Amino acid sequence: MTEDAAVPPAPPESAPEQPEILRLEGLQVHFPIRGGLIDTLAGRAKGAVRAVDGIDLSIRRGEILALVGESGSGKTTTGRVVVKLTKQTGGRVIFDGQDVSGMWGGKALRPYRKRVQLIFQDPYETLNPKHTIGDFVEEPLLVGGRDLSREERQRRVLDALDAAGLRPAADYAARYPHELSGGQRQRVVIAGALVMDPDLVVADEPVSMLDVSIRTELLRLMLDLRKERGLTYLFITHDLAIAWVIADRIAVMYLGRIMEIGPAERVIRHPRNPYTQALVSVSPSPDPPDEEGAAKRTILVGETPDAAHVPPGCRFHPRCPLAFDRCRTEEPPLFDVGGGQQAACWLAKDGPLDLPIIDAVEAVGGVVHASGEI
Amino acid sequence: MSELDIRSNRKWPMPKQAVPGAPLLEVEDLSVRFAMRNGSVKAVDGVSFRLNDGEALGIAGESGCGKTTTALSLVRLLPANGRIRSGSVKLFGIDLVPKTEKQLARYRWREISMVFQGAMNALNPVQRVGDQIAEPIEVRLGASRAASQKRAAELLDLVGIPKQRAMAYPHQLSGGMRQRAMIAMALACDPAIVIGDEPTTALDVMVQAQILQLLEQLRRDLGLSLILITHDLSVIAETCDRVMVMYAGRVAEEGPARRVFTAPRHPYTRKLLLAFPNIHADRRTLDVIPGQPPDLRNPPPGCRFAPRCAEAMDVCREVVPPEVRFADGVRVACHLFPVSDAVAGEVPA
Numbered sequence: 001m002t003e004d005a006a007v008p009p010a011p012p013e014s015a016p017e018q019p020e021i022l023r024l025e026g027l028q029v030h031f032p033i034r035g036g037l038i039d040t041l042a043g044r045a046k047g048a049v050r051a052v053d054g055i056d057l058s059i060r061r062g063e064i065l066a067l068v069g070e071s072g073s074g075k076t077t078t079g080r081v082v083v084k085l086t087k088q089t090g091g092r093v094i095f096d097g098q099d100v101s102g103m104w105g106g107k108a109l110r111p112y113r114k115r116v117q118l119i120f121q122d123p124y125e126t127l128n129p130k131h132t133i134g135d136f137v138e139e140p141l142l143v144g145g146r147d148l149s150r151e152e153r154q155r156r157v158l159d160a161l162d163a164a165g166l167r168p169a170a171d172y173a174a175r176y177p178h179e180l181s182g183g184q185r186q187r188v189v190i191a192g193a194l195v196m197d198p199d200l201v202v203a204d205e206p207v208s209m210l211d212v213s214i215r216t217e218l219l220r221l222m223l224d225l226r227k228e229r230g231l232t233y234l235f236i237t238h239d240l241a242i243a244w245v246i247a248d249r250i251a252v253m254y255l256g257r258i259m260e261i262g263p264a265e266r267v268i269r270h271p272r273n274p275y276t277q278a279l280v281s282v283s284p285s286p287d288p289p290d291e292e293g294a295a296k297r298t299i300l301v302g303e304t305p306d307a308a309h310v311p312p313g314c315r316f317h318p319r320c321p322l323a324f325d326r327c328r329t330e331e332p333p334l335f336d337v338g339g340g341q342q343a344a345c346w347l348a349k350d351g352p353l354d355l356p357i358i359d360a361v362e363a364v365g366g367v368v369h370a371s372g373e374i
Numbered sequence: 375m376s377e378l379d380i381r382s383n384r385k386w387p388m389p390k391q392a393v394p395g396a397p398l399l400e401v402e403d404l405s406v407r408f409a410m411r412n413g414s415v416k417a418v419d420g421v422s423f424r425l426n427d428g429e430a431l432g433i434a435g436e437s438g439c440g441k442t443t444t445a446l447s448l449v450r451l452l453p454a455n456g457r458i459r460s461g462s463v464k465l466f467g468i469d470l471v472p473k474t475e476k477q478l479a480r481y482r483w484r485e486i487s488m489v490f491q492g493a494m495n496a497l498n499p500v501q502r503v504g505d506q507i508a509e510p511i512e513v514r515l516g517a518s519r520a521a522s523q524k525r526a527a528e529l530l531d532l533v534g535i536p537k538q539r540a541m542a543y544p545h546q547l548s549g550g551m552r553q554r555a556m557i558a559m560a561l562a563c564d565p566a567i568v569i570g571d572e573p574t575t576a577l578d579v580m581v582q583a584q585i586l587q588l589l590e591q592l593r594r595d596l597g598l599s600l601i602l603i604t605h606d607l608s609v610i611a612e613t614c615d616r617v618m619v620m621y622a623g624r625v626a627e628e629g630p631a632r633r634v635f636t637a638p639r640h641p642y643t644r645k646l647l648l649a650f651p652n653i654h655a656d657r658r659t660l661d662v663i664p665g666q667p668p669d670l671r672n673p674p675p676g677c678r679f680a681p682r683c684a685e686a687m688d689v690c691r692e693v694v695p696p697e698v699r700f701a702d703g704v705r706v707a708c709h710l711f712p713v714s715d716a717v718a719g720e721v722p723a
Contacts, residue, residue, distance in 0.1 A: 071549075213662065215651070216649045216660040220660070240579070268653050284612075285611065285654045
């Protein structure tokens with residue numbers, strides 16, 4: 001596509017003049033760790049799991065923002081806060097100019113839930129095996145749109161099924177989940193989100209369970225729906241390659257913080273945070289690596305520490321091949337590195353210079369040995 | 375390690391019936407059917423391949439293409455309704471297909487072992503990890519309790535799990551650590567072949583990279599042969615010498631991974647590679663394969679990919695394409711490549 005030839009910043013589709021639809025300000029979700037009775041009586045501090053630990057994010061109308069991270073990075077929790085399934089413990093959620101942080105309770109949330117929909121990962125567990133496809137897609141209308149007539153509901157169900165590529169829609173509406181393939185089931189789940197005619201769709205790993213060829217079909221469908229219906233997506237995935245394919249902008253999360261954010265082209269081609277660089281370097285590719293390619297892979301040692309024990313300073317420093325003194329004590333904020341890209345790394349502080357990070361990694365022999373927690 | 379070195383470095387003697395000079399594993403014309411209430415499913419239909427000492431073979435394909443069934447039938451771990459209908463599985467020249475369950479036990483784990491996908495489900499949740507690794511050593515090799523415990527500790531060390539974690543239960547380990555424990559268990563009896571069924575699929579990218587690196591290193595150090603079954607072409611590109619792409623129970627294309635990935639011949643292989651999201655390629659140029667794989671209770675006559683193939687000709691819908699071998703060691707089953715292109719002789723190793 002020609003749009004991809006364009007040099008960053010943002011691709012034209014997410015025209016920057018579009019108004020902001022969602023903004024997260026200093027969002028924080030800490031889950032308290034409950035101790036036993038004795039701990040409570042003794043007044044011992046239990047601490048908290050800092051699942052999301054202060055993130056700022058904004059999405060414009062019609063934009064696809066991918067939230068990428070490994071398990072435990074807080075990406076799913078962030079998505080759940082946006083769809084109001086999890087309460088934040090700090091920070092604000094602003095939707096379409098309105099602060100919805102304090103909006104709770106089924107009734108109060110009803111108008112919000114019409115406009116913000118969630119697509120889950122597993123189409124096998126999302127669908128009730130005893131309900132027809134039509135029932136499933138109609139359900140949100142029964143809950144959220146009680147003023148609709150039966151005919152109107154039916155029309156919208158068929159319309160949504162058709163938009164999700166399940167044609168003829170009337171035929172699919174009468175079927176049961178077991179009659180459908182995995183890809184078709186996920187289309188049903190998408191239709192269930194579309195039926196409310198939402199503005200924002202939070203998609204949590206929507207294609208991770210599917211085969212390669214079906215995956216691309218669904219990614220295309222999601223791109224088409226954006227074009228036709230002006231949808232905005234918060235796309236949550238662990239797979240950088242999928243984010244690369246679908247997103248306008250990518251935010252990389254690690255242990256509850258955003259490590260890097262910017263236009264997809266910039267984050268993938270010019271990552272400025274060592275964590276993003278490592279992720280990019282190990283991102284799967286079906287091109288067999290040559291010697292040089294293999295040497296450039298940065299395989300981090302250890303695993304992401306648990307969010308109840310976030311390291312001091314930069315939370316990535318124990319595994320970072322380039323960590324220095326400052327990283328161990330002071331947490332870096334997101335620094336602007338140009339082209340709409342920001343990186344949370346002290347090395348990115350001084351602006352858009354290209355960092356010699358790959359060289360530094362090669363100097364230690366291709367594989368980085370940092371003292372990660374095992 | 376050369377082939378000879380690998381065999382002379384074996385910890386255990388070769389099986390008594392081994393044919394001298396026979397290849398490590400040779401599968402010929404393997405067919406597996408599953409009996410279902412409404413017909414039988416031809417899950418694997420005439421699959422042949424070969425695995426040499428120290429080699430890594432990747433079996434790729436989408437769900438239902440028969441890749442896992444092929445691997446399970448090598449050690450006959452098929453579900454109860456699955457049967458090998460024809461063909462041979464020769465390990466060191468010994469055909470395993472006619473063996474009884476009891477005879478086959480000599481080969482499971484000791485010659486061919488497996489690493490399964492969901493390490494959490496494959497490990498026993500109420501047994502310590504170290505004990506689980508020691509168990510096959512005790513049972514299969516008749517080692518003493520102490521000796522098998524010692525060996526288990528060595529194995530944990532080999533796969534990068536700190537020794538003190540031998541006392542841990544599976545839930546106390548992270549996903550990556552559990553998968554390492556699974557690998558240690560597969561290595562317990564010093565097998566010649568380790569089969570990995572989607573060994574990294576449920577893992578994070580960084581942990582996946584660590585596990586693949588570990589497998590690579592074990593293969594080099596121990597002279598293992600690997601069969602990796604995965605839908606993830608990138609895993610194969612990174613770790614395997616050869617790749618076999620399966621579609622609807624048959625081999626579409628097989629050959630040296632580098633050749634198949636850089637110059638795919640079969641239309642299915644080409645489509646599959648184009649459909650794979652890749653950060654090193656252009657954005658949004660992803661290809662789509664229209665339609666779905668056929669119902670294997672009643673597969674289409676001719677080439678099974680023909681209904682979804684943009685290049686299908688009349689002959690494809692009627693005649694099963696024969697396998698054609700090329701000089702670069704790739705074989706393809708597609709009518710676009712007539713038998714006259716075939717190259718006589720064996721596949722170069």
